[in-house]
Amino acid sequence: MSFIDASSRIGLDAALAALRAAAEPTRLRVLALLAEGELTVSDLTDILGQSQPRISRHLKLLVEAGLVERRREGAWAFFGLTEIAPIKQATVAALDRLDPADAALARDRERLAEVRAAHHDAAARYFSAQATRWDGVRSLHVAETAVERAILDILGDRRVETALDLGTGTGRVLELLSPQVGRAIGIDSNRDMLSLARANLARAGVANAQVRQGDIFALPVPADSFDLVVVHQVLHFLDDGARAVREAARALSAGGRLLIVDFAPHGIEELREAHAHRRLGFSNDTMAGWLSAAGLDVVAHIQLPPPDGAADKLTVSLWLARDPRIVADAPLSPSKLEVA
Ligand SMILES: C[S@@+](CC[C@H](N)C(=O)[O-])C[C@H]1O[C@@H](n2cnc3c(N)ncnc32)[C@H](O)[C@@H]1O
Structure with a gap:
């Protein structure tokens, strides 16, 4: 009770x-x-x-x-x-x-860091093993072309000067957004992924994007510096999604937008063992709570169910949120899509 x-x-x-x-x-x-x-x-x-x-x-x-x-x-x-x-x-x-210096509390924090590092290492081993066939794994989940179309739709045709892609992986989001951004940076903690992203961007002739090694929880970028931050299929690997959302919000300039793409709640337990997923998707309530705790307003939420409703596939959710600080030249309604 x-x-x-x-x-x-x-x-x-x-x-x-x-x-x-x-x-x-x-x-x-x-x-x-x-x-x-x-x-x-x-x-x-x-x-x-x-x-x-x-x-x-x-x-x-x-x-x-x-x-x-x-x-x-x-x-x-x-x-x-x-x-x-x-x-x-x-x-x-x-x-x-x-007192954070208390011996028992300090030891617990050290052990917490070790436990989190062990989770992160397990996921990193998985990413290294997947680096060259990651796009194939992505397409197992849901039709990627539909997700990419939804990303472009939800963002609309507003010009983006500076974009940041967190957990950039193969760099696909940077490539997708490159025609409509001035300058983009992709951050990933995994060197194998970064090598692959560099090769992919060079092959696609993307000249306005760079990738850098960095941790989503301690971004190597100044605060208030990006018009758009994207977190595409990363949060379900993390121990503390709320903290990653707060760090992403910190990087947003006034009026900037954060786009999160991840799975809706599901029961495909095998993804934990076989694909290093820590979380089995996120409900709208959870994500809206994290976004609001990070000081952002949710402006749109859409869901893309699997085409045939197959139980072994996943629904993709997109959340678009906005930094509420006013900028003189930003339109008040950043998207034609309604809040769900
Ligand atoms: C499933 S992949 C998604 C890649 C890309 N966003 C996409 O959708 O194609 C997840 C990526 O997040 C990266 N990642 C995981 N934990 C991270 C962390 N703490 N900091 C930065 N990147 C991280 C992994 O290395 C991996 O490249």
């Missing part, structure tokens, strides 16, 4: 339940870890060095007290801080007062 209602104040019972649940060393450390992003039971077991039943019991108490939410996704479950505003704000405010 949840003691929480969604009003802006916390009732006495809810506050007591939350405080009691948090007043235990492991549970407080779990809350501090979840403030860094969603984690599975197995991640928390690795980080905290405690057995799975113990971690599960702590999580159950935190969920019952309304501090933590469990989000089921296929055979996995992700745990994160509640999205109920007053409880989340109070939790984050309390965690912010903890």
